[in-house]
Amino acid sequence: MHKLTENILDKISIDYLRNQVLKNAYGNDDTVIAKLDPRVLIIWYLFFGLVPWFINDVVFLLCMFLFVTVTTKKAKIAPLVLFLFCLGVFSQTGYLFVAALIFGGNMETIVPLLVMTLKVAVVSLASITVFSGLDPDRLANGLIWFGCPEQFSFSISFAYRILPVLMEEFQNILLSYRLRGNPPEHESFFGKIRYLFYQIRMIIQSFYPLMLNTAKRSRTTVEALELKGYRYSVQNPAVKRMKLAMLKVTQQDIVFICLSVVWVALSAALAFGAANFI
Numbered sequence: 001m002h003k004l005t006e007n008i009l010d011k012i013s014i015d016y017l018r019n020q021v022l023k024n025a026y027g028n029d030d031t032v033i034a035k036l037d038p039r040v041l042i043i044w045y046l047f048f049g050l051v052p053w054f055i056n057d058v059v060f061l062l063c064m065f066l067f068v069t070v071t072t073k074k075a076k077i078a079p080l081v082l083f084l085f086c087l088g089v090f091s092q093t094g095y096l097f098v099a100a101l102i103f104g105g106n107m108e109t110i111v112p113l114l115v116m117t118l119k120v121a122v123v124s125l126a127s128i129t130v131f132s133g134l135d136p137d138r139l140a141n142g143l144i145w146f147g148c149p150e151q152f153s154f155s156i157s158f159a160y161r162i163l164p165v166l167m168e169e170f171q172n173i174l175l176s177y178r179l180r181g182n183p184p185e186h187e188s189f190f191g192k193i194r195y196l197f198y199q200i201r202m203i204i205q206s207f208y209p210l211m212l213n214t215a216k217r218s219r220t221t222v223e224a225l226e227l228k229g230y231r232y233s234v235q236n237p238a239v240k241r242m243k244l245a246m247l248k249v250t251q252q253d254i255v256f257i258c259l260s261v262v263w264v265a266l267s268a269a270l271a272f273g274a275a276n277f278i
Contacts (some may be wrong), residue, residue, distance in 0.1 A: 032252075033075040033133035038142030040253045041130050044260060048126035052119045058111065059274045061118035063267030067260070068125040075129045085124055093117045136160035145244055158221070162214070169213050173206045 033041070048068060052061060072082075093113050134142070140157035144150065181202065184194040 031074060031076050031133060033071065033129055034135075035252060036133065036256055037247060037249050037253045038134055038138040039145055039247060040249065040257060041134060042142050042146065044257075045126055045130040047260075047264075049123050052122045055119075056115050057271045057275070058115060058118070060267050060271035061115060061122060063263070063270060064122045065118050065125070067263050067267075068122055068129060071129045072125045075132050077128055077132055081128060081132075085121075085128065089117060089121050089124065141243055141247060144240065145247060162217070165217060166210070166214060169217075170206060170210050173209050173213075174202065177202045177206060 048064065052064060055061060093116070096113055096116075131139075136157035139160070140153040143153040143156065181198075183198055185191045
C-alpha cells in the first residue's frame with residue numbers, strides 16, 4: 001500500500017504534470033497529424049468544431065466520435081490530457097443523469113444526455129487533435145494566411161511559447177514556499193487533511209507572484225521584439241511572403257481531406273438509413 005501511494009504521488013507531481021503538458025504541446029512533431037498543412041487542420045477543425053452543435057442525430061454523432069477518436073490516437077495525445085477529457089465529459093454526463101432521475105426523469109433521459117455528451121466529446125477531441133499537432137509557428141502562419149491580424153496570430157504563438165516558462169516559474173515559486181514554510185505533521189488522518197489544505201493554500205498563494213513575474217518577462221520580451229524591428233516586419237509584405245512560403249498542401253493533406261469527406265458522407269447516409277428504418 002505504501003508503494004502504491006508513492007507511485008500515485010509521483011504521477012501527480014508538478015514535474016509529471018509539466019512534462020505531460022509540454023509533451024502534448026511540443027512533443028508531437030513526428031505524428032501524422034503534425035505533418036499536415038496548418039490550413040487544412042484549421043478548416044478541418046472548423047467543421048468538426050461547429051457542425052456537431054447543430055446535429056442531434058445519435059448515429060451521425062457517434063460516427064463522428066469514432067472518427068475523431070482515431071485522429072486523436074494518431075496525434076499521440078498525452079495520457080494526462082485524455083484522462084482529464086474523460087473525467088470532465090463523462091463525469092458531467094453522469095451527474096446530469098443522476099440529477100434528472102432525482103427530479104422526475106426516467107430512462108428516456110439517456111438519449112438527450114447521450115446527444116449532448118457526443119457533441120462535447122467530438123468538439124473536444126477535435127480541438128485536442130488539432131492543437132496538439134500544430135506548433136506555435138505553424139498555427140500562427142495558418143491564421144495569417146486566412147487573413148487574421150498579425151498581432152492576433154503572434155499573441156497565440158507567444159502564448160504557446162510562454163507556456164514552458166509559466167510552468168517553470170510556477171514550480172520555482174512553489175519550491176520557494178516549501179523551503180520557507182513549516183508544513184503540518186501528516187502522519188495521522190487529520191494531519192493528512194491539514195497537510196492537504198496546506199498544499200492548496202500554498203498553490204493559491206503562488207499565483208500572484210507568478211502573474212507578477214510573467215508580466216515582467218512579457219515586458220522584457222516586447223522590448224526585445226521592438227528592438228529587433230518586429231513592428232516593421234509585421235507591416236512588410238516581403239516578410240509575410242517569406243513566412244507563408246513554408247505552407248504547402250501535399251498528397252497527404254489531400255488524402256486526409258478525402259478520408260474526412262468520405263467518412264462524413266457515409267455517416268450521414270447511415271444516419272439517414274437508420275432514421276428511415278425506425
